[in-house]
Amino acid sequence: MNTTIRFAEINDLEQIEALMKRSMKNLGIGHYSAPQIDSCCQFVCVPDRQLIEDKTFFVVITETGAMIGCGGWSFRNKLYAGPSEVSKKNDPLNPFTDPARIRAMFVDPSYSGKGIGSMILNHSEKAAKANGFSRGVLGSTLPGLSFYKGKGWNEVSKEDVVLPDATAIQVVQMEKYFS
Numbered sequence: 001m002n003t004t005i006r007f008a009e010i011n012d013l014e015q016i017e018a019l020m021k022r023s024m025k026n027l028g029i030g031h032y033s034a035p036q037i038d039s040c041c042q043f044v045c046v047p048d049r050q051l052i053e054d055k056t057f058f059v060v061i062t063e064t065g066a067m068i069g070c071g072g073w074s075f076r077n078k079l080y081a082g083p084s085e086v087s088k089k090n091d092p093l094n095p096f097t098d099p100a101r102i103r104a105m106f107v108d109p110s111y112s113g114k115g116i117g118s119m120i121l122n123h124s125e126k127a128a129k130a131n132g133f134s135r136g137v138l139g140s141t142l143p144g145l146s147f148y149k150g151k152g153w154n155e156v157s158k159e160d161v162v163l164p165d166a167t168a169i170q171v172v173q174m175e176k177y178f179s
Helices: 012-028 034-041 049-053 114-130 144-151
Strands: 003-005 057-062 065-072 100-107 135-141 154-162 168-177
Touching: 003 114, 012 034, 012 057, 012 100, 012 135, 034 065, 034 154, 034 168, 049 065, 057 114, 065 114, 100 114, 114 135, 114 144, 144 154, 144 168
Parallel strands: 100 135
Antiparallel strands: 003 057, 057 065, 065 100, 135 168, 154 168
């Protein structure tokens, strides 16, 4: 399979959102209930323009032009996918004292297990390290948990995140020191 990874662009927003929702609707089955998946599609599967503007968000494209993966990292305080939160969450982190954030990783269900997530995570970890960060943190939804564990990420804690419609989903906080 011939793919290209590149920085996401603002004109990719519609495709990114469709990919996020397609991924959650399919890969979320067995991890979350149907109402939880619907709520995630509404409140979590929303591209963060700030990541694209910061040039820290990647998309993977096939040779036919299909978008099959997205995700990235951030030097800002926000940890979760979804619409922007309080402005303080967009404050820049200090790479000497703070961990980078791995953000909004989604893979097309047809390409799950084919190295797309690994490509995006590897690019994100290398970029964060190149920007002075020695470790990263992320909030994994349950469908991604075994993937991140397999890539050397360690579970720190579990929490129930309450979405704006009062639906709670379990998210696992993870961290990794970059080598």
